[in-house]
Amino acid sequence: MDESRLPIWLFPFTLLVITTLLLMLRIVDEDALPRYRALVAERAAIESRNAELRERLREAAREVEALRSDPERLEALAREELGLLRDDEFLFLFRSSSAIGGKFD
Numbered sequence: 001m002d003e004s005r006l007p008i009w010l011f012p013f014t015l016l017v018i019t020t021l022l023l024m025l026r027i028v029d030e031d032a033l034p035r036y037r038a039l040v041a042e043r044a045a046i047e048s049r050n051a052e053l054r055e056r057l058r059e060a061a062r063e064v065e066a067l068r069s070d071p072e073r074l075e076a077l078a079r080e081e082l083g084l085l086r087d088d089e090f091l092f093l094f095r096s097s098s099a100i101g102g103k104f105d
Contacts, residue, residue, distance in 0.1 A: 067074045078084045
């Protein structure tokens with residue numbers, strides 16, 4: 001056997017040591033810890049916002065289900081939000097006195 005050859009494990013071991021050293025340098029970099037803390041805070045904010053959005057979605061689903069199951073509630077919403085009337089109803093609009101100059105002759 002040729003004794004001038006390096007052991008087969010030397011290359012992977014050297015690669016592992018170099019990678020570990022480079023990783024340690026990256027971790028102890030002066031910007032690494034503040035960036036990590038900022039990312040943790042950002043993640044917490046995003047998770048909080050997601051929880052709020054999930055709750056709003058549940059509320060909207062409950063409202064949709066309530067509107068599907070209660071025709072009177074649907075009618076009330078259509079009247080309030082869209083100003084709709086039934087076929088047998090009339091809408092009378094009166095101008096206030098301030099809208100026409102404040103005086104009636």
